[in-house]
Amino acid sequence: MLRFIILFACANLVFAFEDPKKYPDLGEEFYTLSITEPSQKVGYHVGDLVQRQIKLTVHEPYALVEESLPIVGYEKRFRGQLLGITLQNIDKRINKNELDMLLTYQIFTNNVVAKPAFITADYYRVINKKNPEEVLKLRVPELTIAVSPIAIFGDIKVQEDMSDFRGPVLIEQQQYLNKIYIGAAVFIFSIFVLLYVYTKFTILPGFKKTFLPLHRKLKKGKDIKIDEIIKLIHGQINNYSEASIFEKNLEDLYTKNSSFKFIEKELILFFKISNQKLFTKQMKENASIRDWLIFFCFHLHLCEKKIPVKNTDIKLIKI
Amino acid sequence: MAKKNLADWLKSATTLEKQINEVILGQENPIRLILISIFARGHVLLEGDVGVGKTTMLRAVARGIGGGYERIEGTIDLMPNDLIYHTYLGDDGKPHVDKGPVLRSGEDLSIFFFNEINRARPQVHSLMLRIMAEKTLSAFNQEFHFPHLIVFADRNQVEKEETFEIPSAARDRFMMEIPIVIPNNDGLMTDLIFDTKFHNADELITNVKTDQLSFDQLNKVAAEIQENIDATKELEKYALNLWKATIKPQDFNIKISDIDISRLIVAGSSPRGISMMMKCARVNAWMNNRSSVLPEDIHQIFHETIAHRLVFNPVYDLRRTEISRELTTEIINKVSAH
Numbered sequence: 001m002l003r004f005i006i007l008f009a010c011a012n013l014v015f016a017f018e019d020p021k022k023y024p025d026l027g028e029e030f031y032t033l034s035i036t037e038p039s040q041k042v043g044y045h046v047g048d049l050v051q052r053q054i055k056l057t058v059h060e061p062y063a064l065v066e067e068s069l070p071i072v073g074y075e076k077r078f079r080g081q082l083l084g085i086t087l088q089n090i091d092k093r094i095n096k097n098e099l100d101m102l103l104t105y106q107i108f109t110n111n112v113v114a115k116p117a118f119i120t121a122d123y124y125r126v127i128n129k130k131n132p133e134e135v136l137k138l139r140v141p142e143l144t145i146a147v148s149p150i151a152i153f154g155d156i157k158v159q160e161d162m163s164d165f166r167g168p169v170l171i172e173q174q175q176y177l178n179k180i181y182i183g184a185a186v187f188i189f190s191i192f193v194l195l196y197v198y199t200k201f202t203i204l205p206g207f208k209k210t211f212l213p214l215h216r217k218l219k220k221g222k223d224i225k226i227d228e229i230i231k232l233i234h235g236q237i238n239n240y241s242e243a244s245i246f247e248k249n250l251e252d253l254y255t256k257n258s259s260f261k262f263i264e265k266e267l268i269l270f271f272k273i274s275n276q277k278l279f280t281k282q283m284k285e286n287a288s289i290r291d292w293l294i295f296f297c298f299h300l301h302l303c304e305k306k307i308p309v310k311n312t313d314i315k316l317i318k319i
Numbered sequence: 320m321a322k323k324n325l326a327d328w329l330k331s332a333t334t335l336e337k338q339i340n341e342v343i344l345g346q347e348n349p350i351r352l353i354l355i356s357i358f359a360r361g362h363v364l365l366e367g368d369v370g371v372g373k374t375t376m377l378r379a380v381a382r383g384i385g386g387g388y389e390r391i392e393g394t395i396d397l398m399p400n401d402l403i404y405h406t407y408l409g410d411d412g413k414p415h416v417d418k419g420p421v422l423r424s425g426e427d428l429s430i431f432f433f434n435e436i437n438r439a440r441p442q443v444h445s446l447m448l449r450i451m452a453e454k455t456l457s458a459f460n461q462e463f464h465f466p467h468l469i470v471f472a473d474r475n476q477v478e479k480e481e482t483f484e485i486p487s488a489a490r491d492r493f494m495m496e497i498p499i500v501i502p503n504n505d506g507l508m509t510d511l512i513f514d515t516k517f518h519n520a521d522e523l524i525t526n527v528k529t530d531q532l533s534f535d536q537l538n539k540v541a542a543e544i545q546e547n548i549d550a551t552k553e554l555e556k557y558a559l560n561l562w563k564a565t566i567k568p569q570d571f572n573i574k575i576s577d578i579d580i581s582r583l584i585v586a587g588s589s590p591r592g593i594s595m596m597m598k599c600a601r602v603n604a605w606m607n608n609r610s611s612v613l614p615e616d617i618h619q620i621f622h623e624t625i626a627h628r629l630v631f632n633p634v635y636d637l638r639r640t641e642i643s644r645e646l647t648t649e650i651i652n653k654v655s656a657h
Contacts, residue, residue, distance in 0.1 A: 234657030280611040
């Protein structure tokens with residue numbers, strides 16, 4: 001009994017170290033293999049992830065032996081030496097004879113010397129379903145990568161892969177690209193916003209709305225009487241300056257915003273019109289006065305936004 | 320009286336104003352305010368230090384408007400009868416009674432100047448206030464009338480010893496309290512020092528022509544002005560808001576630093592005060608050759624017609640001059656006219 005147990009254990013031990021290469025190769029006509037390799041070949045650091053996408057279809061009468069697939073946690077060796085690369089995760093989907101598998105390896109070495117830092121070839125076994133005695137092997141080629149920026153294998157073209165813009169820690173570059181895209185979009189948007197803010201017609205949420213909404217209201221409101229327009233403009237001037245503004249205390253308005261000094265002549269004229277209309281009743285409804293008041297309101301808006309009103313734009317009328 | 324006459328009166332008033340301004344330097348605003356009070360027929364309190372030209376100014380005005388000008392000095396021992404008569408033993412050894420300053424000019428009394436009124440006792444104040452309010456006086460079993468009288472009283476705000484402050488009810492009878500300060504202009508100050516013509520007040524006032532405004536017609540002219548100068552509904556609303564602001568300034572978001580505005584006012588302007596303000600505003604509009612009152616007309620006389628009527632909390636009353644100026648300025652700045 002003891003002899004049987006020892007023999008059984010030894011047999012298993014022998015099987016565990018079984019060389020997969022001993023099986024004959026599967027003919028190319030019996031499988032389709034597609035591998036998507038990572039674009040980065042060199043410059044990996046400790047902790048970096050390397051992903052391979054393997055798509056394999058085994059044709060009849062053969063079937064893939066699932067037990068021959070890589071196992072999570074398996075540490076790659078080359079000639080018995082640990083490579084410092086561990087299979088961290090397998091995301092696989094098997095549909096009959098089709099295998100779609102994403103292998104994620106993680107780098108655990110920072111050895112820059114030309115130690116073989118590659119993912120060795122894997123051998124998957126297939127079995128003939130009609131003749132279970134027939135077991136064949138299928139080779140998934142090795143992936144040549146380097147933990148050092150120095151090319152250690154002839155097939156890596158460093159000059160094509162060493163951009164300064166590629167950071168050394170590139171676990172997943174898409175997130176950085178996304179940030180760049182978002183940043184660029186925000187920058188372009190803010191440029192547009194800035195241009196909009198500095199134009200004449202701006203109303204922004206939270207922007208202290210004083211004269212522009214009034215100007216729009218007056219332009220639309222054809223039936224608003226002149227005395228009402230004057231009162232509305234006075235109201236907005238007072239609101240803006242937080243005081244009751246008259247001709248003699250215009251300085252208070254200038255203190256609040258010196259841009260209003262550009263339209264001092266218009267302001268004085270406005271107060272004259274206001275006095276005549278509201279306090280002397282000597283002025284009748286007059287289209288030119290009405291148009292001038294609307295125009296004046298727009299100048300008030302420009303001054304509020306600190307957009308200088310040119311002397312040539314100042315318009316005065318006779319009352 | 321036709322409007323043309325009012326225009327003539329305006330011309331005379333402007334000429335007189337110009338002449339007084341040549342006699343009294345750097346007091347353009349007080350002179351304008353005194354003329355306003357004359358045409359609005361209101362009594363005036365003058366506030367200012369000694370020697371700033373108050374008496375000279377009043378003598379010049381009295382000369383210009385004609386009529387009787389009388390003056391009395393307020394002292395602690397002054398009695399009411401000192402205003403009415405004085406007694407003395409004549410050369411014939413018999414007692415004589417002469418009319419006092421109030422009665423001396425009879426009905427022609429146009430300006431009565433009570434110098435340092437706050438040095439006189441309250442019983443003197445009460446007699447004076449009656450004369451001011453009713454323009455009559457009962458003495459010697461007889462009723463005397465002073466239809467053209469305007470009282471100017473002066474009080475010194477600096478010296479407080481042996482003085483009797485005029486109570487708020489009495490202050491309210493005055494149409495204006497006009498501050499008179501030393502002109503803040505080096506050129507004018509130099510003239511006052513070195514130009515010898517300003518050293519002799521008696522001679523100086525002779526530059527003002529006499530009787531330019533007939534004092535006995537001023538009441539009629541004043542009534543004409545009040546009738547002919549309009550005030551629109553907007554202005555009425557503005558005046559009403561100003562009045563409300565003197566009563567409850569906190570309702571108009573009026574703020575003064577270091578002052579609890581809700582506790583400042585014990586009593587705002589009286590109805591008499593605000594009507595006097597409007598009378599003065601009308602006269603000011605007329606003097607600016609306008610037929611309607613503008614807010615600016617009110618602004619020009621607002622402090623002088625309102626500030627002395629306000630009754631402050633005693634905590635703040637010691638700083639009355641400073642606070643009342645700030646308050647009236649803030650009211651003008653915060654109450655909207657439109």
